Amino acid sequence: MDLPEEKARFLTPRILLLGVSFVSLVICAVSGAAQPSNPPRLERDEFNRAEGAPDATYDTLISPRDATTVVHLFLHDYDDTRVLSFCGGTPVIIMTQQDVWSHNKRAIVDYVPQRKDLKLIWESDPKTKRRIAMFRPLSELATADSISFSFGGRVRIFYVMNIPKRNIQQFQERVRALPATLL
DSSP: OOOHHHHHHHHHHHHHHHHHHHHHHHHHHHHTSSSSSSSOOTTTTTSSTTTTTOOOSEEEEEEEESOOOHHHHHGGGGGGHHHHGTTSOGGGGSSSSHHHHHHHHHHHHHHHOOSSSSEEEEEEOOTTHHHHHHHHHGGGOOOEEEEEEETTTTTEEEEEEEGGGGGGHHHHHHHHHHSOOOO
């Protein structure tokens, strides 16, 4: 459907924000901050922590491609700074691969275990594969998974690495030994 230019200019930012919000909802669901709805949808008081919701059994570090501001809003009650330390709180899309790798590595090494499993989440991006490949030698300490959803004709894919609490310290030691620069 073709829209007049003035309507398209009005709707485009709102549609983009809605898409970004859905990405944030999926990230929140994966990080344990919210129960997922299918399909993702905005709820009343979406940005507030659900009363009486149990804590997740795992901690999460997330490296979203873009929309970190919206993710901050959704995760403000769940230590958004720590969760987004995996990307330095900056959208991956505007960083170099080396910068993202440095943030990923630093967040893992600096992570203080909380007697919970740890999930590392990357939103799929052409740059993501190279960083994830750096963690392949550690695959015996973690399991891998992926999550995807579609909104507005665009498929979003998230790569998830799950590290059981019993393996976190060894995983951190091995990450510390990985090269400082991306190969």
